[in-house]
Amino acid sequence: MITAATSVEARLRALEDEGGVLATMYQYGHALDYGLRDEFLDCFTRSGVWDSRRCDSGTTPVGHYAGHAQLAGFFDRHTHAPSVYHKHLLVEPRITIDGDLATAASYFVRVDEHGGEVYMPGFGRYQDRLVRSADGRWRFEERRVELERWQKREPVVEQ
């Protein structure tokens, strides 16, 4: 039998879980854009996977990194502020919680600065699977990056 108290507890927990999932999704962009390596890796479980494929040319694989060692390599090869400024904008997250698992679909838009012009290299969709870790934090078990349009100019790196 569900009492009023447990019902409130469950409803509260659902809101907290959605907030926790969203916090990880936001942490990803901030960490990648500003070069916060530990924060970036902390978004993923130890065996977490980042997988990307282009959808504007079939389903061409772009990259697949599994586990923190490979994710660290991906992070180190990615640009960050202050050498290159860009933004991974995440909007319209649709989060579904199922116990200690969550799925989330969201849009992303990448905004860059290039030689005095601001432009959008691309946009697409994130398809995420997250799990509640032992410390209570939600982390990506898999982030699938669907690049629907991608046309990046060579970065102008500030010395």
Next chain:
Amino acid sequence: MTAMDASIETRLQRLEDERDVLRPLYQYGHTLDYGPEDAFLDCFTETAVWTQAGRFARPETTRRFEGRGGLIKLFRHHTHAPEIYHKHLLVEPRITLHGDEASVESYYVRIDEHPEGAYIRAFGRYRDRVVRCPDGHWRIQQRLTETEGRNRKDFPPAPWTDLPLTVR
């Protein structure tokens, strides 16, 4: 009140605070883009400070608007709809609560109209200190606007160019 009740009350308060901290952050963009002025000013405490710094900041170009008087001038020297349409988009706010204060880091993107078509005028980061006021509403005490990318297009003209760097 039982321990369980207290815990639920505390957790609920936290969720409400996170939601309410967002109110002035969203209100800022809407009221700067559309007005009215009094709703824009209501985003801030009476002693709030708005600073523009970041990648392009140099001491001789850092802008500062201080207090109610400064923020009135900020608003009145900025463009608004329907004369000029633009959007201050705020996304990915990361809120950290400390009792009656909160620090927030969020992204912003500014989209403007242009005779050749809409374009992204600038992007960057807001770093805010938001406080709970005596009436229970959260308001911005300090907004640091870090502009990281800026388009060279000059339409509409940049605001505030005829003002001193520090305005009170």
